Amino acid sequence: MLLQIQFESEIPIYQQIKNQIIRGIATGALQQGEDLPSVRQLASDIGINFHTVIKVYNQLKQEGWVIIHRKSGVMINPDLNLTKTPEYMELLDDLMKTTTAEAFMRGLTKEEFINIIEKNYDNYKTQGGK
Amino acid sequence: MLLQIQFESEIPIYQQIKNQIIRGIATGALQQGEDLPSVRQLASDIGINFHTVIKVYNQLKQEGWVIIHRKSGVMINPDLNLTKTPEYMELLDDLMKTTTAEAFMRGLTKEEFINIIEKNYDNYKTQGGK
Amino acid sequence: MLLQIQFESEIPIYQQIKNQIIRGIATGALQQGEDLPSVRQLASDIGINFHTVIKVYNQLKQEGWVIIHRKSGVMINPDLNLTKTPEYMELLDDLMKTTTAEAFMRGLTKEEFINIIEKNYDNYKTQGGK
Amino acid sequence: MLLQIQFESEIPIYQQIKNQIIRGIATGALQQGEDLPSVRQLASDIGINFHTVIKVYNQLKQEGWVIIHRKSGVMINPDLNLTKTPEYMELLDDLMKTTTAEAFMRGLTKEEFINIIEKNYDNYKTQGGK
DNA sequence: GTGGTCTAGACCACT
DNA sequence: GTGGTCTAGACCACG
The missing domain is CATH 1.20.5 (Single alpha-helices involved in coiled-coils or other helix-helix interfaces)
Structure with missing residues (x-):
């Protein structure tokens, strides 16, 4: 999936990335269990600092969207189970x-x-x- | 109309006020041509800095929701005519x-x-x- | 409350701060509703970078221990209500x-x-x- | 004894293995003098890198839990004598x-x-x- | 002055 | 090579 970031936008970059990943999951562009690029990879693809990507991945993890493997990196949570709290x-x-x-x-x-x-x-x- | 501000919210206070005024206009709680409280009045009612209220009123004016008279204060634009740009x-x-x-x-x-x-x-x- | 950080420890600094704040709440050294020092204040007190403190405060916020006011900074959640999930x-x-x-x-x-x-x-x- | 590893956990894999071995010793699931699987055996059983297992065994040895024989492999220390230092x-x-x-x-x-x-x-x- | 964002670079633990 | 921690400095939004 290709991410489109608007650097001039008032929406923080990390928020834009988060939004697009969630959209990607909903549309099926990102499948459950699918690997996401490594922090450094994605950062250099987009042309941003890798800390920004770490922040995205950590928030997505905390909200249950992704799972962070110690070794293999980050993947879409295969047992995605978010509810309308x-x-x-x-x-x-x-x-x-x-x-x-x-x-x-x-x-x-x-x-x-x-x-x-x-x-x-x-x-x-x-x-x-x- | 009574404004309800959540100070702990992530949504900026000025944004909350703006939102509620627009909602008020849509529901009719605020009528077109109706006067809004003065900057200092509203600020002290809510218990916030009056610069914050100025910011709100200026943005609302720029977007066409209100009209600011030098003397008579702020009122909901009587010729409200916003379009889906x-x-x-x-x-x-x-x-x-x-x-x-x-x-x-x-x-x-x-x-x-x-x-x-x-x-x-x-x-x-x-x-x-x- | 005075924080004691061990810089040589293998426990990350941000974790040590978190732990001590939670202990402080439990012992009553930190009262509910009490203000915590600003990120930059605490950082300079301890002699660390303010980003590290931001991380602590954000995690404590997400877990419900503190509330971050847009203006007045960070305080112990006055309605602390954590449960044994x-x-x-x-x-x-x-x-x-x-x-x-x-x-x-x-x-x-x-x-x-x-x-x-x-x-x-x-x-x-x-x-x-x- | 069967080891249960959670790859998504924040706890490092080597730590999880260590913990479970120590628990096994305490509960008696692992008897003193009992042989542990070889490095490569355990690694392939769990599906991890054998360096990770080496690390575990070395730490356990250093702390006195196991004894590493050059040839006969690793066994629970028969003269286990750890103290509350x-x-x-x-x-x-x-x-x-x-x-x-x-x-x-x-x-x-x-x-x-x-x-x-x-x-x-x-x-x-x-x-x-x- | 408050928290937050982004960049950048060094270093570490884990696999 | 993976994520994570810490430092450091610039800049911004908010009140």
């Missing part, structure tokens, strides 16, 4: 309150917004996310 | 890609996600967003 | 299997070992850990 | 300070903790640790 649902709810409010005020109809959701979900369903 | 749509698209990906992996079905959208939109429809 | 109990069990095995082979009797536990717990009970 | 006691004390502090804060009572100790020790007593 109350904390997550609260965050999501808050985010969607803010997001839909602005979308509504900018003239996006409910149908248009739902359409965006469906378009995204269709990328996942076909692949199967577990 | 290409830049906005791109940001929204990117955000929803990331958000739906994680939601999907955490087991939220498309229907559950759409349900969240509808619940929010129903709060807006009745008021009319102009 | 299954994951924790498994880790503890494994650790104690290893620890007691070696202790037993080195001639520590059950009573001596229990005595160590009691001595430590007595430092906590009197203070009350909430 | 001051250095060991200091390490143990420090470890238990940290461990009990977190356990206490997570709601484990003194009795629950002592119970864990007793359960473990009961596995040793019956066998006798010489």
Whole structure:
């Protein structure tokens, strides 16, 4: 999977990488059990410092997305088993309150917004996310 | 409208205020043409630095949500007319890609996600967003 | 609270700091709601780099021990509410299997070992850990 | 005795092996004078590099747990005679300070903790640790 | 002044 | 070669 980083963005680089890896898992571009590049490899591919990649991998590990093998490096957790915890649902709810409010005020109809959701979900369903 | 700020949150205070004002406009809790509290008033109400409030109001003005009168203070723009610019749509698209990906992996079905959208939109429809 | 760091130890510095803060909370040397020194302050007190302290504070935050205020810095979580999760109990069990095995082979009797536990717990009970 | 290695664990593999051998000695699963598998045998059984096993055996030898015969391989020291040296006691004390502090804060009572100790020790007593 | 991000380079433990 | 630790310095966002 090729990562596209926007260096000018206000979103931190490590966050962009995290997002794209999670998207990759959802779409199936990254399969469970698949190896990720080594910290130094990925860093040099993207052209960033390897500490930034370490940070990404550590956060993904702590949230359960990946497993860090002492030897063989990092791989997508083969037993991926994330759940809709109350904390997550609260965050999501808050985010969607803010997001839909602005979308509504900018003239996006409910149908248009739902359409965006469906378009995204269709990328996942076909692949199967577990 | 009463603002609820979480000081421990990772979301910057100025962002929280902005979000809540926009939500307030969408739900109708804040009417177009309505006056907002003065910078110092709001700052002391919430218990924050008034520079933070200035920042919020300036950003809201720049994005077209409010109008700042030199004397009479800040009011919700009576001719609110925000549109779905290409830049906005791109940001929204990117955000929803990331958000739906994680939601999907955490087991939220498309229907559950759409349900969240509808619940929010129903709060807006009745008021009319102009 | 004064932190004692052993620079020659094989235990990473950030781990030593973490341990001592947690001990401090248990003994009451650090009260819930109490402010911790700023990252740069603590770093210069101990004579280490501030990035190391950031790492400590972030881990403590993620585990729920402290809260990081955007402005006022870091404080012991006033609503400290950690529980004996299954994951924790498994880790503890494994650790104690290893620890007691070696202790037993080195001639520590059950009573001596229990005595160590009691001595430590007595430092906590009197203070009350909430 | 069958060794169970967790490759995803944060605990180094060599440490896991060491721990399990020491536990085995304490429980009697490994008898004093008993032969341990050869370096290459154990390495291929577990599926790890044989250097890792060499490291384990060397450390165990240095600490007095095993004896390495040039030809006949490695065996549990028949005259096992480890003592509670001051250095060991200091390490143990420090470890238990940290461990009990977190356990206490997570709601484990003194009795629950002592119970864990007793359960473990009961596995040793019956066998006798010489 | 607070925490956080990114870069860069050295060194270490593990396999 | 793998991840991880520590140092050091620059810069940024926030309040």
